[in-house]
Amino acid sequence: MVDESDLSRETKWFYEERARVVIRHLLKKNMNGRYVSDRKEALSTVMSMIPDGVAVCRGDSVSLEQIGVIDELRKRTQIEFIDGQAKKEDGSYAVDAEERDALYRQAFTADVFVTGTNAITLDGKLVNIDGHGCRVAPLIFGPKKVVVVVGANKIARDLDEALERVRQIAAPINAQRHYIKHHLEDLAGLPCQRTGKCIDCLHEYRICRATVIIDGSMPRFKGRINVVLVGEQLGI
Numbered sequence: 001m002v003d004e005s006d007l008s009r010e011t012k013w014f015y016e017e018r019a020r021v022v023i024r025h026l027l028k029k030n031m032n033g034r035y036v037s038d039r040k041e042a043l044s045t046v047m048s049m050i051p052d053g054v055a056v057c058r059g060d061s062v063s064l065e066q067i068g069v070i071d072e073l074r075k076r077t078q079i080e081f082i083d084g085q086a087k088k089e090d091g092s093y094a095v096d097a098e099e100r101d102a103l104y105r106q107a108f109t110a111d112v113f114v115t116g117t118n119a120i121t122l123d124g125k126l127v128n129i130d131g132h133g134c135r136v137a138p139l140i141f142g143p144k145k146v147v148v149v150v151g152a153n154k155i156a157r158d159l160d161e162a163l164e165r166v167r168q169i170a171a172p173i174n175a176q177r178h179y180i181k182h183h184l185e186d187l188a189g190l191p192c193q194r195t196g197k198c199i200d201c202l203h204e205y206r207i208c209r210a211t212v213i214i215d216g217s218m219p220r221f222k223g224r225i226n227v228v229l230v231g232e233q234l235g236i
């Protein structure tokens, strides 16, 4: 009997086909792209991209947590792992904002920066919106190598669809996540946090401050950005 309720094979096929298009365009733009089937393969792939003896910084990324790379980086004694996103047991930040800023700045001189992305377009654009900029700035310049993990669910047809995805899906869920999990009371009352809908607000604690579209690297930095596309639903 065919299991009509299980679409995993069809979804996997769809994700892989779209990922192949993305990777073709990434390569044309001097970025590397690699498709992996699931989060297990994603973990081993990312860890293999990080050699011993290097300093590694990270961006805030649910995808990284989901594939297990943050736990592995914490355990790996042969590297220096600089984690500005470390949390206490109750989910609040382990260090205060000033100390976090100092840790975030270390990303600019780190050997490797690992992060996610809010969306990626079929023609290979990485699309992100940040509040502080500590996640998007090292994508642009600084760390010698950047590793970006992205679930194929975040592949958007074009820039318009990508920006719509970030504003109407990623940002509201992220605001609620920071409020519920990390106790960032300042975010209570953001229109998206209250209603799940972005109204392009002017709220004092608006989390959308820096919209960054990475459209490739200059030839001198060819291969600096490495995108790992995962054939699973990941992240926000």
Ligand code: SF4
Pocket (backbone or CB within 6 Å): 167, 171, 172, 175, 190, 191, 192, 193, 197, 198, 199, 200, 201, 202, 203, 205, 206, 207, 208
């Ligand atoms: S612009 Fe305002 S309402 Fe829209 S997602 Fe950002 S913080 Fe939320």
